[in-house]
Amino acid sequence: MGSGLSLTPDLQSLPSCCRPYLHITTEQSHLHIMPNKEILRRLYEIIKPYRPLLGIAMVCMILHSAFTTAQAWILKPVIDDMFIEKDMNMLKLLPFAIFFIFLMISMFNYCYTFLLEKIGQSIIQNLRVRLFEHIHKQPLSFFHEHSTGTLISRVISDVTLMQISVSNALVNITKDFFLVLFLLIFVFYQNWELALITFILLPTAALPIVKFSKLFRQFSTRTQEETAKVSDRLYETITGNRIVKAFSKEKYEVDRFQDQVNALFAIVLKDAKYRSMQHPLMHTIGGVAFSVIVWVGGKEVIYDGASPGTFFAFLVALIAAYEPVKNLSRINPLIQQGMAAATRIFSILDIEPEIRDKDGAVPLQPFTTRIDFKNVNFSYDKDTQVLSDVNLSVPSGQALAIVGHSGGGKTTITNLIPRFLDIKKGSITIDGTDIRDVTLSSLRSQIAMVTQQTILFNDTVQNNIAYGDLNASIEEIRKAAKAAYALDFIDNLPNGFDTIIGEGGARLSGGERQRVSIARAILKNAPILILDEATSALDTESEREVQKALENLMKNKTTFVIAHRLSTIKNCDRIIVIKEGKIVEQGTHDELLSLNGEYEVLYNMQYK
């Protein structure tokens, strides 16, 4: 009955590659230390909705353990009644009984394995969506602090690591606990003296686990840090492959990558050393325990006339009970990794979005009259003031140009209006209502933005434009494209509006991308418009076309235009000049030129 040795096939079948190392990053500096108790409490919160299913799975696991114990129990009649007593009735009965026990073990095994998988996968899906939602609630500053790779790793691999850990822990705690419990009861019932010896000896085999746990958590964290650096190099060089090529830095990048991979290798190898040592150590200690038991038990059978069946049943039960203890050594590193992953996930979920609807926020009424900045101050960090005392009043329908040297704070000003950033002092009001008193969605629904970096999704042209209004009909989308001077080139694409435009719109030229994003803004038809260097990245010819598209977009809108080339803003109603976070001049183009001040300097830089 060799099957007694492999009583936990489910654990054995868990692939050792269950540790998706790629894209795991830890920003230890951002992580608060979370006590184990706190992690477990929060994991329990996550598992809680699945308690009914979990209950069924647990009953299956307990029954599985009971029938596994019966496997050992049936050995006694097999040996004593069949082999020694040569009982014919038993010969007929026992094979059926054995088959029945095996069948039950298999059935309950199937049930709890599937149920646990279902619970685990449900947790994964829910947690991913929760993280996704949470990340998208965060303001701009959050994304300045957390790299893309890190966030992707939280949603993909950390969630998986955590689930593997939770499923394993559940199996180990419930099924293996009951298995060991039942087997020990059985063992005591069979021979309490031997059982007592076992009880003292066997736990020593688990000592290495206790010793190694801390090490594994450390190794896991360091492995994940080094892996993060590998994936960061990968991510940067793949997305930046054009620059790598242009500067012929392939060899340089390969060397850097090699160094990083070597660093990872070193730490993984250390981890592997202890990982490989843990089990053999346990096995050696276990060997000592078993030798003593066979010696004592053998003596009892030989000298004291104990039944061989009892002893065999005892021994098989012990071997079976030893299996879960051995498993501990294998899942221990997994659990340590899972706990570390859970800490990282919770640390993201714990970041309260700094900018959110305040209690009692009301929808912003449709914009009619004016936008006012009063003594607006802003800084990204405590030390450097980026905007100081900006006062500005923009009546509805005006086109306001913002000019100034790079780094003056132009982009920052425009990011304050849709509350991508929140001001530190002063107020911004729309028709007299403070923008912090209205809901974010109603505020942002009245603002359209076109920036220098066009953000397009790897989808069809049509869907990219429809992002401005998901209910728009194809006629409205075509109309928007026409107004954005994009209809001609779109119709010439291989599949017209159904052409997939590649990651970030990679299959379109810069000017085409910009016109698609203008069409998107036209479709949105928001009363307030922000144009941040919308034509700066373009050559003169595309700029001219995009400029025409922008003029259509700006019709009847209140517009904030930031432009690098002053020629494009000459016709704006008003121009403000920003220098080091302050408005230093304002007026029309001609008025400003006649001041012979900052504007004239900027103008001369471009035209003289």
Ligand SMILES: Nc1ncnc2c1ncn2[C@@H]1O[C@H](COP(=O)(O)OP(=O)(O)O)[C@@H](O)[C@H]1O
């Ligand atoms: N995320 C950020 N964190 C810290 N400082 C920033 C951040 N973004 C911009 N800054 C700083 O704020 C200042 C104004 O930047 P910005 O508004 O982008 O200028 P402009 O658009 O006029 O070129 C610059 O000194 C810039 O270095």
Ligand SMILES: [Mg+2]
């Ligand atoms: Mg800027």
